[in-house]
Amino acid sequence: MNYLSVENISKSFGARTLFENISFGINKDQKVAFVAKNGSGKTTILKILTGSDSPDSGQVVMRKGIRMEFLSQEPSLQDELTIEESIFASDSPILHVIEQYEKALENPEDADAYQDAFEKMELHNAWDFETQYKQILSKLKMEDLKLKVKFLSGGQKKRLALAIILINKPDLLILDEPTNHLDLEMIEWLENYFAKENITLFMVTHDRFFLERVCNEIVELDNGVLYTYKGNYSYYLEKKEERLAAENASIDKAQNLFVKELSWMRRQPKARTTKSKSRQDDFYVIKEKAQSRRVEHQVELEINMERIGSKIIELHKVSKKFGDRVMLDNYSYTFNKGERIGIIGKNGTGKSTYLNILAQSLAPDSGKVVVGETIKIGYYTQSGINPKPGQKVIDIIKEYGEQIPLTKGRMISAAQLLERFLFDRKKQYDFVEKLSGGELKRLYLCTVLIQNPNFLILDEPTNDLDIVTLNVLESFLLDYPGCLLVVSHDRYFMDKIVDHLFVFRGEGVIEDFPGNYSDFRAYEDSIEPEKEEPKEKVNWKDNQVKKGGLNFNEQKEYQRLERDIKDLERKKETIEAKFLDVSLSEEAIEKNSKELEKVLKEMETKEERWFELAAKIEE
Template identity: 65%
Template sequence: MNYLSVENVSKSFGERHLFKDIAFGINKDQKIGFVAKNGTGKTSLLNIIAGLESPDDGQVVSRKGITISFLPQEPDLDPSLTIEETIFAGDNPILKTIANYEKALLHMEEADAYQKAFDAMEAAQAWDFETQYKQILFKLKLDDLGRKVELLSGGQKKRLALAQMMLTKPDLAILDEPTNHLDLEMIEWLEDYFRTENITLFMVTHDRYFLENVCNEIVELENGKLYSYKGNYAYYLENKDARVAAWEAETGKAKQLYKKELEWMRRQPKARTTKSKSRIDDFAEIKSRAHERRNDHTVQLEINMERMGSKILEFHNVGKSYGDLTLLNKFEYVFKTGERVGIIGKNGTGKTTFLNIMTGALPPDTGKVIVGDTVKFGYYTQKGIAIKEGQKVIDVIKEFGDHIPLKKGRTISAGQLLERFLFDRKKQYDFVERLSGGERKRLYLCTVFIQNPNFLILDEPTNDLDVVTLNVLEQFLLDFPGCLVVVSHDRYFMDKIVDHLFVFKGDAVVENFPGNYSDFRAYEGGISNAFAKAEKEQAQLENKQKFEASITQTASDNKSWKEKQHKGALSFNEQKEHAKLEREIAKLERQKEEKQKVFLNPDLSQDEITEESIKLQKIIDDIEAKEERWFELSSKMEE
């Protein structure tokens, strides 16, 4: 069954043509990964499919009656809402189903309407919607349901938009880099969800294990043309190599034919027969095919790396805390020449703090860090490149000099260097603010590498980079002769680049694991997965029992809640309000206790005592008002 068709779509920006006359379809149960270089129109195509942009030519046709959800890189959420309110503010068909059911409960005498609403609840599995959204938010580390969207980080907003999209259970989900801002545990959970859920996907992601394990088709946009591969990422790589080899063979034949036809054209045959006219017309096409070139340049940079001495980087009894949060405690390690270390761990366990201590940007609280005299750090941070208004790409590199020194006394111009980082002459004079996210990352990498470091520190270097650039970057790093420390959520990248791991487990525990990420998962995965599964099943059971208890008239009643009269039961919104009141009352009680402790201070003036008394009375009034409403709802449950 066809869900959506892209019909001869074209898109340009000024003289820059992204793609022309491309066409493909998305069918039910397909999970398509979309692959292309940065700056070639991935996000533009996703926006066109989602209806956020209009193509220059062509059209996108979707099947009537299907639901389509789009997850952009920068979600647009209402900042005034809380996390929980955002879930209920979305255009979620399940919420409409619940509302219809509650309306039908008020008119039980209309049997047909009630049965229809009841069947809709069954079909949508809407009975445990509260359990579903809380589980998803918990997995995405969004468990403070009352927190305002305006207070969330960019990554938290992206995760909230992802949760909102997942809860709508769309027929077709369009995703732009869904794994960005997710830690490894979240990525593996999302991977499992998409692999097993009955949902059709069209997504852009740089995570190649995600492509491998989730997708059943890869679509590549290259030089304005689409190529489809009916398989996962490994199948795509194998068959792309075969396609490129066939293309090169055909190009070789075309060049030979071109030489032959060129000689014939130079002889300028006088006889203008129908056959000769046809041959002349075909010559232009042969010439075009013979002169086609693949834009497969690779990032090349001859590092003029200073030789490292015997002393590189040493940590001795290093400790670092923020208040009660201890990130490092008596950490010891001595780096050796050529070490390649990957750093993994949940967000908030101190990974970036550790990198800042390494480079001297942040002092340790205890212990000392010794840096060798010959060490020159190259630090790629998550902040990326600082964009200056009106600055062109080539101006960024010229800040380091018009000519960059290479090995053996040779130099290279700023323009030549940019060409090695896949910025052609025309692109070099684009304004930096016009670059795609991935192109800015590539430019930033260039500024880090050209300073000739012998100790590279890369904090999430793979975010927003396309798959093609990632392969190129990996090859460069594999040849890098210095020390390398990488923080990344890209499992494929880590497996290929690093030799051992620092695993930040929280509570100042840092484990030195001898192997890559896949080795680590194989070592710890069995026990942790079994524990997580049991914990999830127990939580689901408890939430289900709690929900069913809230709508059951008596605990001793053996009848199914589906068979009971709903006269005295709370509506869905009232159940939600009842649970929210319990949380708010508990929070206010804690505030009351803290405020009461203030009066123990003997140094309080009379004015301060009066001011604090007013605040305390306000808290007490709030508690009483909320308790009154809570008792009102509780008594309704017992009717």
Template identity: 80%
Template sequence: MNYLSVENISKSFGERTLFKDISFGINKDQKIAFIAKNGSGKTTIMSIINGLEESDTGQVVLRKGIKMAFLSQNNNLQEELTIEESIFASDNETLKVIEAYEKALENPEDEEAYQKAFDGMDQHNAWDFETQYKQILFKLKLENFKLKVKNLSGGQKKRLSLAIILINRPDLLILDEPTNHLDLEMIEWLESYFAKENITLFMVTHDRFFLERVCNEIIELDNGKLYQYKGNYSYYLEKKEERIASENSSVDKAQNLFVKELEWMRRQPKARTTKSKSRQDDFYEIKEKAQSRRRENKVELEINMERMGSKIIELHKISKKFKDHVIMDNFSFDFQRGERIGIIGKNGTGKSTFLNLLTGTIPLDGGKVVIGETIKVGYYTQSGINPKPGQRVIDVIKEYGEFIPLMKGKLISASQLLERFLFDAKKQYDFVDRLSGGELKRLYLCTVLIQNPNFLILDEPTNDLDIVTLNVLESFLLDYPGCLLVVSHDRYFMDKIVDHLFIFRGDGVVEDFPGNYSDFRAYEDSTDVAQKEENKAEKKDWKQNNPTGNLTFNEQKEFQKTEKEIKDLEIQKVAIEQLFSDGKIAEADIEKKANELRNIINKIEEKEERWFELSAKIEG
């Protein structure tokens, strides 16, 4: 069944044509990824599909009765609503039933309203739905339902927008970079969720593991033309290579014909016959074909780095904490020549802080960092660059240097470096303030590389980069002879360029794992299976050793109410603990907040005791 058809759409901005006469369809249960270079029109096509922008030609037709949802890079949340209110602020009938039930739990004295709400949950089969939507919020680390949108970080807002879309289960999901602002655990959960659910997807993503495991079709916009591949990322790579080889073969034939036709054109008199006019028109078509050979960017820089001595960088029992939040705890490590280390861990475990400690951007609490005299560090941070007003792309690079020395006495100019990273001669003279987010990241990368570092530190270098640019970056890093330290959520990228990992577990625990990301995942999965079997056995023993029975109506009501109160108290507890961890409590309020936390913990213990009494009576 066809859900949506894109029919002959085009878009130009002044003299620049982004795409022309583009057509494709989205059918039920398809999971389509849309791939294109930054600046070639991905976001514009997404906006046209969602009615946020008009095309110059053609139309987008949505099947009648199909419900479509769009996750964009910009959130459309109401700032004054809480997380819970944002979830309920939709026309989803089941969510309305759950909202009524939640309110009835807050007023248990009104037995009639409670019974009505309870019956509504049964009629709409809302019990499972409630469990599912709370699981989605839990997996996306949005457990504090009472937090207002205006107090959320940019990443939390993006995750809330994603949660709302998943909870409402539209017929067609349009997603723009859904894995941005998710840590690895969240990405893998979302990947698994999409892979097993019967969901129709159309998305832009640079996460190639995601493409491999979720998508069953890939549409590529390349040089203004659309190509469709009925398979996942591996299939796309294979078939694209075949297509390019075929195109280049056609170009070779056209070039041979062009040489012959060029001779004929030069011999022709100015007066034209009808026959020669037709052949001349054909000549211009052949010429266009002959000059259309792809310019593939090969990044073979063979950088002539500064000589590295025996001492690289040594970490001696380094420690750092913010209030009670421990980041590093007496961590020691000696980097060796050519070391390639990836850093992974949940958000908030201190990955970026570690890089800042290493580079002296923030001070240590204890220990010391010793950097060898021959070491020249290049540090690519998440903050990016701050160009001067009116600067052009080439000027930004030239501020750092005109040339990079290569092996055998060769040099590469600033302009040539930019070309290797997909800035053609024309683009190099664009004003920086006109660049897209991905182009700014590429430019920043060039400013780091032109300084010719022999110890390269990259903090989330793949964010906002398209797949073409990622391949260019990977080609460069595979040939990079210096030390490499990388924080990234891009699993495909990490597998290609690192050979062992620092695993940030939180609370100052850092493990050194010998292998790449896939090796680590396989190890963790085998550990998880053993743990699940152990938990299963414990649960079985618990059931056998506890009496069961039926709850009365009032006990059932109390059980539901107690369960909700425990969750609310846990949220309050976590919120206060976070304030202590972040050091956001004024000195005068510390004692007051500590007493508040103590009271909450006591209440949780009381409620849990009663909850266990009631749960022991539940049958089964």
């Protein structure tokens, strides 16, 4: 059954065309993800679907009687209502029955009102609904129902809006980045909820685990053209690769034909026969196809990292409280060269406090933080850029200098650097407040990396970044030689780049887990839920939970070696591919040979150590 049809819609802003004549449909029980680069018009399409914006041409047709709800990035809620009042403010009849019952429970002396409310609960079969609605509120941490909306944080407002939508059970649910502002436990609960519920979804999300486990169809807007993939994220990646290969093969064929036809065109006399005119018309079609090779503009990340000494950062018996809430309790840790640590934990357990103390923007109550002399911290915070009124994109970068140093003594202008971050010359002179959420994050990332840090702290770097930019950021971080500390709810991202985790349990308890997020989930799922307080949980380091016969530090080394060997294999393949170029000079061949020899020697050393550790696992 078709719920909604998008028919040949187009949208432009001034001279810029976002999309033109695109069509698609949403059918009952489909779980559709909409994928596109930042600035391609994702949010505009969501607004058109929900009626808060209109297309320049074309139309959106919705089936009569369909109830649709939209979760936006900035939910519209009434400040003076409480959480409970906001939930019951909808027009759902069953919610009004539950509201009446809840009020009757508050006044047990009014027996008639209670009896009437009880009978209505029976009549509408509202008991299961009430249980489910309370579970939704509990999972999304909406506990103080008497709290007014105006006192909620941005993340709490987003969670309240999500709770209201889920409780109302619309026929069609349209979501804009539903996992933003949710902690990992909430995301996994929402993932399971959507996976098992018969609910029709159309969503924009950059959470690739979420895409993989929830969606059964992916619609991609790529260079103004819409492509549909009937499967999850893995299927989409596979089929997109096939599509691009087929497109490029077709263009290569057209280019070969174009060269041949161009030669023929140049030989033609001015007088044309009907036959030659037809061939000339075909020539222009071939020419257009031959010149249609897509230009993939990708963010280019580069860093002239400061030299890193033997002392990194040391925390000695650090404690921090806010009122009665303990964030850190007599905590000590010494960072080592090249560490790649992910930070996970529920909201409010002290993750941001920990980062701020490390970055020395917050002082501990007791204990000390010792930072090595060579350490230069780059801190990517959730607050992002705070531009001055009327400031343009290029002004932000010029604050760091007209010329920016790169690796190997090279220099680059502020404008050239911005082009590497996908801000063309025209966009560089836009006002910062005009940028989309993803563009703001990209500009902010540029300002952090421009300072050449060797200790990089990233607090939710993946929010609002498109999948293409995420892939580039991941590749950059895999090759980043400094220390890396990441807080992220993007499990795919965490799995790819971290070696071990700091698990924040609350009340100052921080556990060091030797593995990535999937390893952690597998471990958590393999043990029975603890009945004790969270502080009683196993501490992997203290109890020496081992991978085979490896101790904690060896487990970290084993994980790092696996990643390093994969990186070296990629480098080896890249160098070997260069030798296939027949035009390579003797000088270039010698340089590549030395580089290959160096990589092979490093691989051999690391593989020997890997085998040593692997043998201990099997003991």
